[in-house]
Amino acid sequence: MLGVGSRLATGPSAELVKTAFAHELAGQLALFRGMSLADLAHTVMLVEAGVIPSAEGASLLGALLALHEYPSDFTPTPESGDLYTNREAWLAARTPAVGWFGAGRARRESTTTGYRITVRSCLLAFAMALIKVGASLTERADEHRATLMADYTYLQPAQPTTFGHYLLTFAYPLLRDLERLQALYTRTNLSPAGCGSVNGSRLPQDRHRLAELLGFDGLIQHARDAMWQADGPIETLSVVGASLVNLDRLAEDLQIFATAEFDLVELDEGNSRASVIMPQKKNPYALTYVRGAANELTGALAAAAALGRTPSGQVDNRVFAYGDVPHALETASGVAILMAGVLNGLRFNAPVAAARLASGFATATDLAETITLETGLDFRTAHRIVGRLVREAMQANRTIRDLTPADLDAVARTMLNRPLHPSENAFAQALDPAAAVAARQGIGGAAPEPLSAMLSECRAALDTYATWREKAVARTVAAEEKLLHRAQELCGG
Numbered sequence: 001m002l003g004v005g006s007r008l009a010t011g012p013s014a015e016l017v018k019t020a021f022a023h024e025l026a027g028q029l030a031l032f033r034g035m036s037l038a039d040l041a042h043t044v045m046l047v048e049a050g051v052i053p054s055a056e057g058a059s060l061l062g063a064l065l066a067l068h069e070y071p072s073d074f075t076p077t078p079e080s081g082d083l084y085t086n087r088e089a090w091l092a093a094r095t096p097a098v099g100w101f102g103a104g105r106a107r108r109e110s111t112t113t114g115y116r117i118t119v120r121s122c123l124l125a126f127a128m129a130l131i132k133v134g135a136s137l138t139e140r141a142d143e144h145r146a147t148l149m150a151d152y153t154y155l156q157p158a159q160p161t162t163f164g165h166y167l168l169t170f171a172y173p174l175l176r177d178l179e180r181l182q183a184l185y186t187r188t189n190l191s192p193a194g195c196g197s198v199n200g201s202r203l204p205q206d207r208h209r210l211a212e213l214l215g216f217d218g219l220i221q222h223a224r225d226a227m228w229q230a231d232g233p234i235e236t237l238s239v240v241g242a243s244l245v246n247l248d249r250l251a252e253d254l255q256i257f258a259t260a261e262f263d264l265v266e267l268d269e270g271n272s273r274a275s276v277i278m279p280q281k282k283n284p285y286a287l288t289y290v291r292g293a294a295n296e297l298t299g300a301l302a303a304a305a306a307l308g309r310t311p312s313g314q315v316d317n318r319v320f321a322y323g324d325v326p327h328a329l330e331t332a333s334g335v336a337i338l339m340a341g342v343l344n345g346l347r348f349n350a351p352v353a354a355a356r357l358a359s360g361f362a363t364a365t366d367l368a369e370t371i372t373l374e375t376g377l378d379f380r381t382a383h384r385i386v387g388r389l390v391r392e393a394m395q396a397n398r399t400i401r402d403l404t405p406a407d408l409d410a411v412a413r414t415m416l417n418r419p420l421h422p423s424e425n426a427f428a429q430a431l432d433p434a435a436a437v438a439a440r441q442g443i444g445g446a447a448p449e450p451l452s453a454m455l456s457e458c459r460a461a462l463d464t465y466a467t468w469r470e471k472a473v474a475r476t477v478a479a480e481e482k483l484l485h486r487a488q489e490l491c492g493g
Contacts, residue, residue: 109193
């Protein structure tokens with residue numbers, strides 16, 4: 001292992017290597033590219049500032065550019081410490097200028113900067129995945145804007161709706177997820193580079209130049225805060241957690257709807273799995289994975305909060321988070337893309353849904369509201385009358401299609417000592433599921449007009465987020481290309 005100083009007379013114990021060093025290195029491997037860019041930018045900045053002599057700078061940059069390609073002979077091991085010291089050991093075997101590698105900064109600056117570069121990339125990938133789910137939701141909602149079904153509360157038929165309106169339930173939380181993600185990206189894409197260790201450095205460091213080289217949108221102002229933030233991982237995992245809870249709620253519903261008892265939806269075979277013992281089964285495996293991933297990442301959020309509870313300037317809230325957060329974002333992106341595929345291949349059993357509506361009592365609320373509008377009776381009294389009408393019909397094994405205005409009047413005479421005399425047309429319209437949906441004209445309702453407005457709103461918002469993401473990706477890609485070009489210039493390439 002390359003010695004990083006003379007303070008310790010011996011190397012690390014085998015136990016330390018096998019536990020702490022191994023865990024830390026495994027978590028940091030995902031940061032390799034981000035740390036590589038951070039190391040290149042730091043060296044470029046110090047060469048430009050005249051801190052590193054040009055010849056030594058050229059040699060060090062040449063080795064860093066070679067390492068940036070992750071050569072086959074770079075094999076990080078816990079015996080060589082964390083990823084930073086593994087990189088330093090590889091450089092030491094190839095350039096005598098390695099002594100300048102750590103000038104003016106702690107190893108944590110490289111890992112912290114690399115972490116932010118990695119996380120911003122993961123956030124943009126997650127944004128793309130959420131946008132794909134949003135597009136699938138709006139597309140299928142538009143397709144099923146007139147497909148009748150019962151809305152369910154407590155898993156009981158509640159009121160008539162459409163499958164399209166139901167699906168948009170999950171589009172609006174997704175838009176809020178994207179709003180939170182965009183705000184998180186703004187806070188994440190700030191540069192901690194050039195902070196020295198905790199309070200700056202005697203060596204001249206141009207922090208604005210470092211931010212420019214690395215494609216950051218600004219600086220984290222306070223040097224110590226830049227190095228030891230605990231709230232960033234917590235916020236990131238909370239955004240991930242909220243997003244996956246929304247997707248899981250949809251997955252939970254669809255898994256119930258896919259049961260033989262509900263028989264409302266069917267997953268395509270590509271998102272299902274067969275039983276190895278029960279030949280008749282088609283298990284909705286994709287949906288169970290979504291739930292499991294949501295549970296796992298909820299635990300990761302709790303872990304990040306627990307790890308942040310240390311005195312300031314402690315390493316443990318970074319050693320674990322720097323591996324866990326990129327993993328969580330990668331998992332969440334996979335879940336979102338999977339859910340988009342589930343939605344694209346989902347089949348809705350419209351005949352069964354319509355038959356359930358016709359034979360159930362989901363229009364009971366509409367009948368009570370019609371009584372109020374037709375007769376001026378207060379809603380609570382109308383509610384009680386319809387409730388008794390439903391109870392007596394169910395006891396007599398009758399469906400809502402069997403009911404007549406005379407049945408309603410009979411209940412009204414019992415409860416009010418007078419009939420209500422509803423018109424045949426009003427009574428029929430109240431019990432018609434399609435008419436019930438068409439009547440829901442208010443903002444957010446299931447009628448065609450408000451549903452069309454919501455579809456347009458969701459599509460416009462998704463387009464806005466897609467444009468933002470594309471521009472953010474373009475900025476970071478352009479910065480990386482410029483950094484590599486500048487490094488090649490300075491090393492004579």
